[in-house]
Amino acid sequence: MSPKEPIDVPSFAATQLALLDQELQSEIQETSSLISNHSPTGLQRAGLAITNLTISSQRTGLGGKTVLELGPDGATSSTGELPEHGIRTGDIVLVAEQPAGSAKKREVKELERKGARGVVTRVQRAAVSVALDEGKDEVLFSGRVWMVKLADEVTYRRMNQTMEKLQKMGEAEYSSFIRVLFGLSSPSPVPSDLAASEEVGSIEWVDPTLNDSQKDAIRFALASREVALIHGPPGTGKTHTLIELILQMIKRNQRILVCGPSNISVDNIVERLAPHKVPILRLGHPARLLPSVLNHSLDVLTQTSEAGAIIKDVRAEMDAKQASIKKTKSGRERKAIYTDLKELRKEYRERERRCVSNLVGGSKVVLATLHGAGGYQLRNEEFDVVIIDEASQALEAQCWVPLLSAKKAVCAGDHLQLPPTIKSLNSKMKPKSKKGVDGDAAAAAAPVIKGMTLETTLFDRLLALHGPSIKRMLTTQYRMHEKIMRFPSDELYDSKLIAADAVKARLLRDLDYDVESNEDTTEPVIFIDTQGGDFPERNEDDDKENPKRGSLHGESKSNEMEAALVRLHVKQLVEAGVRPEDIAVVTPYNAQLAALASLKEKFPGIELGSVDGFQGREKEAVIVSLVRSNPDGEVGFLGEKRRLNGRSRVLA
Ligand SMILES: Nc1ncnc2c1ncn2[C@@H]1O[C@H](COP(=O)(O)OP(=O)(O)OP(=O)(O)O)[C@@H](O)[C@H]1O
Numbered sequence: 001m002s003p004k005e006p007i008d009v010p011s012f013a014a015t016q017l018a019l020l021d022q023e024l025q026s027e028i029q030e031t032s033s034l035i036s037n038h039s040p041t042g043l044q045r046a047g048l049a050i051t052n053l054t055i056s057s058q059r060t061g062l063g064g065k066t067v068l069e070l071g072p073d074g075a076t077s078s079t080g081e082l083p084e085h086g087i088r089t090g091d092i093v094l095v096a097e098q099p100a101g102s103a104k105k106r107e108v109k110e111l112e113r114k115g116a117r118g119v120v121t122r123v124q125r126a127a128v129s130v131a132l133d134e135g136k137d138e139v140l141f142s143g144r145v146w147m148v149k150l151a152d153e154v155t156y157r158r159m160n161q162t163m164e165k166l167q168k169m170g171e172a173e174y175s176s177f178i179r180v181l182f183g184l185s186s187p188s189p190v191p192s193d194l195a196a197s198e199e200v201g202s203i204e205w206v207d208p209t210l211n212d213s214q215k216d217a218i219r220f221a222l223a224s225r226e227v228a229l230i231h232g233p234p235g236t237g238k239t240h241t242l243i244e245l246i247l248q249m250i251k252r253n254q255r256i257l258v259c260g261p262s263n264i265s266v267d268n269i270v271e272r273l274a275p276h277k278v279p280i281l282r283l284g285h286p287a288r289l290l291p292s293v294l295n296h297s298l299d300v301l302t303q304t305s306e307a308g309a310i311i312k313d314v315r316a317e318m319d320a321k322q323a324s325i326k327k328t329k330s331g332r333e334r335k336a337i338y339t340d341l342k343e344l345r346k347e348y349r350e351r352e353r354r355c356v357s358n359l360v361g362g363s364k365v366v367l368a369t370l371h372g373a374g375g376y377q378l379r380n381e382e383f384d385v386v387i388i389d390e391a392s393q394a395l396e397a398q399c400w401v402p403l404l405s406a407k408k409a410v411c412a413g414d415h416l417q418l419p420p421t422i423k424s425l426n427s428k429m430k431p432k433s434k435k436g437v438d439g440d441a442a443a444a445a446a447p448v449i450k451g452m453t454l455e456t457t458l459f460d461r462l463l464a465l466h467g468p469s470i471k472r473m474l475t476t477q478y479r480m481h482e483k484i485m486r487f488p489s490d491e492l493y494d495s496k497l498i499a500a501d502a503v504k505a506r507l508l509r510d511l512d513y514d515v516e517s518n519e520d521t522t523e524p525v526i527f528i529d530t531q532g533g534d535f536p537e538r539n540e541d542d543d544k545e546n547p548k549r550g551s552l553h554g555e556s557k558s559n560e561m562e563a564a565l566v567r568l569h570v571k572q573l574v575e576a577g578v579r580p581e582d583i584a585v586v587t588p589y590n591a592q593l594a595a596l597a598s599l600k601e602k603f604p605g606i607e608l609g610s611v612d613g614f615q616g617r618e619k620e621a622v623i624v625s626l627v628r629s630n631p632d633g634e635v636g637f638l639g640e641k642r643r644l645n646g647r648s649r650v651l652a
Contacts, residue, residue, distance in 0.1 A: 003464035006183035009174070010446035013167035016397045019424075019454050020159055026424040027151040032108045040098060040146050047086020049148040051098060052076040055141060056127060060318040060348075065131045067121060068095065073144050081125045090263070091120045091149050095130055098146040108150075117150065158374040159397040162404055167446070177407055180226040181458075183465045188225040195219065206247045206276070207240075211500075214241045217472035221245050221410045222252075229391075229459060229471040230412040233493055235479025235618070238412050242389055243272050245410065250278055250364060254384040258367045259402045261394040261420070266367050267293045269389060273365070281359065283368035283377055296367075298377065302355050311355065314348045370394055373402035385410060388458075395420055396458040413459045416492045422454050476500050479618055481507065481524035508578055508621055515577040520569070528565060537627055558591035559627045566625050567599060573621060574603060581605035582620035592627050 034048065043049035053070040061067035072082050087093065094108075096115025122129040130147065169178075179185040191197035200219045210218070214237055221228040222245070232238025242258075246269075249256050260266045263284060270282050270293040282296045294300050302311070321341050328334050356377050360366065366378070370388070386406040388399055392413030403409055463471060475496050477485060482499040489497035508521040515521050537559045566585055574580055580603035587593055588611045599606055607619065 003461070004183070004467075007449070007465075008446065009169065009171075009178070009182055010167050011449050012182065012452075013163045014446040015448040015452045016163045017160060017167070018448055019452070020156055020163070020395075020397055022424040023422060023454060024151065024153065024156045028153075030423065031149070031151045035108050035111070035148055040148070043148055044083065044085060049146060050082060050085045050087055050128065051146040052083075053098075053128075053145050053147065054143075055145065058322060060315050060322060060345075061121065061129075061131050065118075065134065066322070067129050067131045068116075068118070069127050069129045070095070070145065070147065071127045082128065087120055087123060087128060087147065087149060089120050089123055092152045092154065093118060093120055093130060093147045094150055095132075095141070095145055095147045097141055098144045111148075115145075119154075155371050155398075158371045158401055159395065162374065162400045163397055165404060166400065175407065177226050177409070180466075181403070181409075181462065187227060187466060187470055190220060190223040190225075194223055197223065203248060204251075205244065207244055210241070210244060211237075211474075211476045213473065213475045214244070217241055217474060218245050218248060220472045222248060224408065224410075224470070226408055227462065227466075227470055228410045229462060230410065231414060231471050231473040232412055233414055233416065233474065233477060233497060234488070235477040236474035236497075237476075237478060238414070238474060239268060239272065239389065241474060242269065242387060242410075242412055243276075246273060246365065246387065247276060247278065249385060254364075255382070256365050256385050256387060257373060257378070257381075257383040257402055257406075258365065258387045258389070259370045259373050260389040261370055261398065262390075263369055265390045265393075266369055266372075270296055270367055278365060279363065280365045280367060281363040283360075283366065283375065284372050298356060298359060301359055302352065311348065311351050314344060314351065318344045318348065368402075370398045370401050378402075378405075381405070382407075384408065388412070392417065392457050392459040393420055394457065395454055396456065396461065399458045411459055411462070413457075415457065415459045415463065419455050419457055419460075424454075478503055481505065483524045508573070508576075511578070511582070511620060513577070513579070516575075518576055520572050521576050521578070528569075557589045557627050558595045559625070560595060562625055562627060563592065563595040566596060566623055569623060570599060570603065570606065578621055579605065581607075583607070583623070584609060584617075584619040584621070585623045585625065586611050587625040587627060589627050592625055596625070 034043065034046075038046070040049055040051045044051050050070075052073045054073045055068050056071040057069040059067050059069075072080065074080075077083075094111055094115050094117050096111050116132045118130040118132040120128060121131045128147070174182075174184070176185060180187050194200055194216065200222045203215075203219065203222075205215070217228075217230045218241060221230060230238065230241060232241070246256060246258065258266070258269055260269070266282070266284070270280060273280055274293070274296065280296050281298055281301070282293055283298050318341060321337055321344065325334060325337055328337065353376070360377050360381060366381075366383070368375075368378070382405060385408045386402045387410045388394070388402070389412050391399060391411035392415045399411070473493075473496065476498045478500045480499065480503060482504040485497050485499050489495050507524060509515050509517045520526070537557050570580075570583060570585065573583060583603075584607040585596055585599060586609050587596070590610065593608055593610060596608055600608055609617075611624070
């Protein structure tokens, strides 16, 4: 099927469902194989688990869920702090009794039966809190427990529900927005001279210093009826532009839902909108939000409102009951307490729901992550526009979570940077028909779309479907020296990027503190050639004997000589006066990161990271260690141009 042809919506949804299922299965398989083949300690070292924990408290959290707080077992920790681990807020984990012997094989199903699944709501130095899934509040652990990360099925569930809804929709129900997004209709035309057009012409800019490409993108987004794409290459002020767009839409009395793929992408917008004193509401678990945006969080607002006071009382009562369980020995009394708790939980939820619905209903600007927009809080809510930031970093199905109820979408992103990570190896759809979700005749008849992949984002697909007329590109970048910009501009952006005056000739020497002027600080880009016999790359396959076991670090590569060179270069930069916190060392290979780890001990402020993880960030000096050096000239996944799409102000 040509990307310009209209898409059959049920087939699209059926294909997405099949692809999402494949993806989830590979994630589950990867996690299970890691858990059943490695010891808890091994998993902890790989950042996937925390061992030797005890439950320090149990209370009632948001939505009436039981929240466990887990701390280090005093017998194994002398500092009272948790060991190094990779568990983050929002992770789905399993809490279970820690197995005594380490050699036993652990099946995930068996662990789940005995343990409890939940979401990590808070990570501190000495404790981790986990909100348990419903129905798991009666788990009592005795002795030492551990927690291990599982595949995030919740996110998939939201995407699946959305795709199932889309699949079941009759054609008569398609809004003009949906018709355009699937190519069944063309987008309504926008006036060719936007600045002169009546509808958007006389804009009073909140920030008059916006550049022309930014102003043009805003006019275009305001004038578009169904969809507008804002293409923002690195450092071109994509978010800056969205802020002005949101403010302009508020002035026009529009109701807006703003989403991004991650909490940090959403918080970034909340932080930048807040100074404009517009009423905004941020959905999402407070534990996952930046402290600076908490004042706008639904949960905090719920608690500070009058209705919130009553909710708090119910919560206190639940906590008291919860605590009394421990003191009771009689089975009958316990049972009675559990019945009371169930009732209280119901009342709590109802009250919370009412309070939330009042707050959400009264808000003109609501912000949430893409999958957060699928929560009960937004059920039946309508918005004039859904704005998606970093749309090229999200799976299309994820974007549909808020889009299903949209009348118009503005998507900002850059399809020339890395797309979301996909795990399923064979993610392309084969041309076979798949049965519908619940035997629904129409859905069952929908054939899957051949060749469709999860890597194709909504942004890519819409561009291919409707062409560049639905997009505006931001062209002035405020981050890189002109010479650093040259490579991405020529290779990826048709040489369209322009460096803003403030950065185009900026060197490390010009930082606003004392930096010595030398070869390293006056040259914006330095390439060091490490090809050839002296800098051989090394394979770091974790477990060559048994590759099926699942490697804890993935198959990776390192280059020790190159690491030595990087260390030397960092040292020279620091000696010239560049602050370590202004330097980042990035590399595409985890094994090389490990080889460079000692830099962090010597220069604690320095940032070490993977190329993929660093996307979207900036530093004054960035050293890129590309690792690959072999006689065959093979570069593996570095061949992907989008991975080398530069992000530094000054590249060393
Ligand atoms: N019109 C402008 N005039 C001056 N500075 C600007 C302008 N637009 C953006 N900037 C600056 O450019 C930098 C990048 O802006 P912003 O963070 O909005 O970019 P972005 O494109 O969203 O970034 P990313 O590439 O990380 O997605 C910021 O420091 C911002 O203040």
